[in-house]
Structures are given as C-alpha cells and as structure tokens.
Amino acid sequence: MDHQELNQPYLPTEPHHLNISTSTFGCKVNTYDSGLIEKNLFQSGHFVNDTQSSKKVHILNTCAVTAEATKEAVKLIKKLKKDSPEDLVVITGCSAQVDTKFFTDEADADLVVANSHKSQLPDILNQFLKGEIKDKVFKSNIFKKEDLEIGGGIQSEHTRSFLKIQDGCNSFCSFCIIPYARGKSRSISVTELSNRVIELYEAGHREVVLTGVHIGDYADETRKLEDLVEALLIRTPMPRFRLSSLEPIEISDKLFELYQDPRMCPHFHMSIQSANTKVLKDMKRKYSQTEVRNTLIKISEKLKNPFVGMDVIAGFPTESHEDFEDTYFALADLPWTRLHVFPYSERSGTRAADLMTQVPYHQRKERARRLRDLSQSRYQQWGQNQVGLRQKALILKKFTARAHGVTREYCNIKFSDGDLLKAGQNLGQELNVRLGQFHWNSGSSQDGHFDAELV
Ligand code: SF4
Helix, strand or coil, X not given: CCHHHHCCCCCCCXXXXXXXXXXXXXXXXXXXXXXXXXXXXXXXXXXXXXXXXXXXXXXXXXXXCCHHHHHHHHHHHHHHHHHCCCCEEEEEEHHHHHCHHHHHHHCCCCEXXXXXXXHHHHHHHHHHHCCCCCCCEECCCHHHCCCCCCCCCXXXXXXXXXXXXXXXXXXCCCCCCHHHHXXXXXXXXXXXXXXXXXXXXXXXXXXXEEEECCHHHCEECCEEHHHHHHHHHHHCCCCCEEECCECHHHCCXXXXXXCCCXXXXXXXXXXXXXXXHHHHHHCCCCCCHHHHHHHHHHHHHHCCCCEEEEEEEECCCCCCHHHHHHHHHHHHCCCCCEEEEEECCCCCCCCHHHXXXXXXXXXHHHHHHHXXXXXXXXXXXXXXXXXXXXXXXEECCCCCCCCCEEECCCCEEECCHHHHHHHHCCCCCEEEEEEEEEECCCCCCCCCEEEEEEC
16 A cells, blocks of 8 residues: 555544553654654544553654664564563654664564654554554655654753754765665755744743754755854844754854854764774765864864864774874864764665775774773863853753753753752743862763852
C-alpha cells in the first residue's frame, strides 16, 4: 500500500485511548522531533494519551549515527517485548530509515515508520490500529523528501528552547550516515522561524538555541544562516541566542559581526573532527588545518571570553601516527575550551567503513585518551579563569542537579542560602552574578558548575 492511499480522508471515529510513551535516542534534533511527533499525535484527533490505559504504545525515535546506536534501540525493543508482548512498538527516526532490517528481522517491532514517512506517523498508526493497513514498514527514498516538520511542542516550563531551523545534509562526509537517514538539506523560512521565536518569547522562553542537522547548510532562497540570525535579532525580543554545531568555514564575517550584539551568546560548538589537512580531505570535509586555525584565532580575538567546544574523531581509518601528532599539537597550540572526543567507529553504509586500512582499536582509544587529557587540563584552566568574573545568568524555571542558571558564557551556576531564595523569585529572568569556586569531576563528560552570588 503506498502512501497516496494513506491520505484518503475517512470518517472520524472514537479516538484511541492509549498509554503512549516516546523514547528518544541521539541528538537534539531527534529530541525536537520527538516533541513534534507527540504534538502531531494528539493534535491529529486520533489519540488520547491515557496513562491508565492498559493498551500501551512505545514509540522509539531512533539514532543511526553509530552501529551501537541502532543496537541500543534493538535491545530496548527486545526488552519491551519480553516484559509485555502485547504492547505495540513503533520504530521511527534515523535507524528506521537506514537500518530497517534490524527492526523487521532481528527485533520484532510492530510498525516501522522511516524518516521518509515520519510526518504521517499519526495517520499510519491510526489506520494500523483500526486494522485498515497490514503493512509493517513505511519507507521510501529519503532524498525525495521535500517537507520539513516544523513547530515542535512549546514547553512553557522551559526557559531555554531548542529550535530546529533545518534538517538533512548535503555534505556526505565519508564517515557519516546522516544524509542517508535524513535526506538532503531543507530549511524552515526566516518568516516562520521569526514567528516561532516570538511565540517562544510569549510563552516565557528567554533563550533559543538554533539547531539542525547541518545549520551551516541553512538556506531560505538567497538567505543564509547569518541572514536568519540578523532577522531574528531585528524582528524578535528574544534576549539570548545560541547556535548549535558549525564548521570552521561556516562562521562568515557577517556572522562574526552579529556576535557583537550582546544577545548572541559567545558560545561555539564546532564539529572540526580533525585538525590534520590530509585526514580532513579523506573525511570529505571542506576545510583544512589553516581554516581551523584561522577561525579559532579569530573567535578568541573578536569575542570576549568565548566558550568553544569542538567534536574530534580519533583514529579515522587513514589517520597515521604522524597525522594524529599533527592534530594533537595543532590543537595544543590553539585557543578553545573543551573537546568532545570520539574514537572512530565503523558505520556500515559509509565509505570510510569500507576502507581497507583501519586503525587498530587500541590505538584509536589511546589517541582519544590523549586528546581527552589535553581537553581536561584546558577545561579546568577555563574554570579557574572564570572565578571572580561577573556575568549575566538566566535563572532556570526548573532547577537541575547541575544548575540553577546558565550564563551567556556557558557557565552553569548554583546559588546557596539567601541568593537561592532570591533566584527562586526570579525564575526565567536574567540576573547579574559573580562566579565563585568551579566544581567539576575531572574526566567527567558532564559540564562542571560554579558557586555564584547575586551582585
Ligand atoms: S556535515 Fe558531514 S558529519 Fe555532519 S551531518 Fe553532514 S555528512 Fe554528517
């Protein structure tokens, strides 16, 4: 049955009263998509979420960035089916698109709705439950996908919000499966996003993180990422913006200028993956060590106290010992704050995984350990350098174990005693603080936090 028939209008009947739970794997974009799935399910009129209902539906929004990520989802399905075989398990997300057979052959999922059909999940599930469709898998060529799901649920209890501006990717880096899971790059228009940011502001959000699969690919006709950022600064009252992952060559001069606006938090997450030109070429990245160097130096010169986190892969198949040393010493010599280090792992369906030469796993781990050690001392030093500084902290509406607030410079802060009381009276507001002692379990992948006092 192809999806043309699925869209046939049909007589409204009693909505399904179900106990629906969603499990999200992977990145912030998937978290955003899960919010969208839930919103669409309940706005479709087909479903009422009834936590007392014995009829349970588990929706798994999967990630395929590594083979392990897909295996995690398969493991969960087997557990769910073992614990309560009558429950319905629906698989969607990136693994549903690129690892479909794992869910039909290995794990007994009831319904597989690949990314190509994700926006139709409510209709497919409704008709599946009514026995109107017998197919188990809904999937088509992801590169034909033009639409882009927008407008995830607004969670008014949140202070900071991730806003998806783009999906898909046109780069095809040799180690990455994402373009095959999410299709070509598609962007939401500047106008829709401006309206969305105003909605988020009216709902009490005071920071927006622009996110996507490859936001550097953002395009609304002739307008690019920097034009979107400029429009959001002009058209909306949102007091704080942060950008998620960017490549070194995607911070244009115009974007750098926009960072002079205090509403742009001086926080960069850069996916450099390596700092060795030969390895970057083999990864099919569009920049060399020179661009990495120039961008990091420019950030440190143009912005006051920036936080720069970077993703690096250790042990890419063609990375020789000398290539790694080149990356290591280049990074040791450059300004940044923290590294997120990933030992290379083969992802079937990518060109890199088929390369004859692969770096032995113990060497990948050893290279990753050295980069993490480098990052630890750098992050610890950054923490010490913040002590005593005055910064603007956004007080979170929901305090977490790690933070009562976050500064523009990406410092998690926690208050004590009287200040905690006062902060509790200013939830969702920005207050001036002085940073005290830095607390961080050396080696932990979690961010540290600072004691803070109101000033
Ligand atoms: S830019 Fe490269 S690594 Fe990033 S999503 Fe696209 S293909 Fe994957």
